[in-house]
Amino acid sequence: GNSVTQMEGPVTLSEEAFLTINCTYTATGYPSLFWYVQYPGEGLQLLLKATKADDKGSNKGFEATYRKETTSFHLEKGSVQVSDSAVYFCALVSNTGNQFYFGTGTSLTVIP
Amino acid sequence: NAGVTQTPKFQVLKTGQSMTLQCAQDMNHNSMYWYRQDPGMGLRLIYYSASEGTTDKGEVPNGYNVSRLNKREFSLRLESAAPSQTSVYFCASSENPAGTGGWTDTQYFGPGTRLTVL
Numbered sequence: 001g002n003s004v005t006q007m008e009g010p011v012t013l014s015e016e017a018f019l020t021i022n023c024t025y026t027a028t029g030y031p032s033l034f035w036y037v038q039y040p041g042e043g044l045q046l047l048l049k050a051t052k053a054d055d056k057g058s059n060k061g062f063e064a065t066y067r068k069e070t071t072s073f074h075l076e077k078g079s080v081q082v083s084d085s086a087v088y089f090c091a092l093v094s095n096t097g098n099q100f101y102f103g104t105g106t107s108l109t110v111i112p
Numbered sequence: 113n114a115g116v117t118q119t120p121k122f123q124v125l126k127t128g129q130s131m132t133l134q135c136a137q138d139m140n141h142n143s144m145y146w147y148r149q150d151p152g153m154g155l156r157l158i159y160y161s162a163s164e165g166t167t168d169k170g171e172v173p174n175g176y177n178v179s180r181l182n183k184r185e186f187s188l189r190l191e192s193a194a195p196s197q198t199s200v201y202f203c204a205s206s207e208n209p210a211g212t213g214g215w216t217d218t219q220y221f222g223p224g225t226r227l228t229v230l
Binding site: 004032036041042043044045046049051089093095099100102103104105 | 116145152153154155156157170171202204215216218219221222223224
């Protein structure tokens with residue numbers, strides 16, 4: 001079946017530190033991959049996505065590369081800010097299915 | 113442009129009571145979705161509607177019913193609430209019909225409804 005596994009949090013970083021949040025997936029066919037972000041008290045927002053292997057999604061300084069050989073879509077940012085404090089969700093949709101699968105979320109806190 | 117709106121924001125029910133969660137979008141989107149979010153489990157899809165007049169089950173549909181009232185509105189009904197349905201419920205919408213490439217569209221989420229069933 002389809003599933004997404006994220007690194008467990010919470011993650012606490014100092015401002016300007018490098019961020020990596022790991023995400024691996026299991027899917028049939030060729031899934032599309034997403035990172036969504038949830039700020040406190042709000043709904044989720046799309047951060048970036050990649051729809052085929054080797055694609056790189058990027059937005060607001062965040063990047064993730066679709067690696068089919070390692071079934072991974074790790075989120076990275078070179079220098080985090082306090083405003084990046086949020087919960088980050090990795091997600092997939094299989095091109096053969098009709099479901100959207102979210103990981104369990106990783107909470108990030110950035111301290112000044 | 114309000115995006116996706118949900119009512120109510122908070123609700124407390126007793127076991128066995130019924131209620132309807134309302135969702136509306138003003139972006140002229142074809143697809144709408146209901147998710148529940150539980151600690152340590154991420155979001156799980158309850159039901160979705162690929163277009164006006166159609167609804168389909170998601171991963172966890174038991175205990176819920178939905179109605180796509182028109183293109184704008186998609187409601188979620190709990191007929192007989194149970195403590196296991198205590199959760200945060202999110203509605204979302206996306207532009208294209210799900211199932212015709214629409215699953216890769218950006219989903220726009222509402223602010224959520226926090227439901228507690230005692």
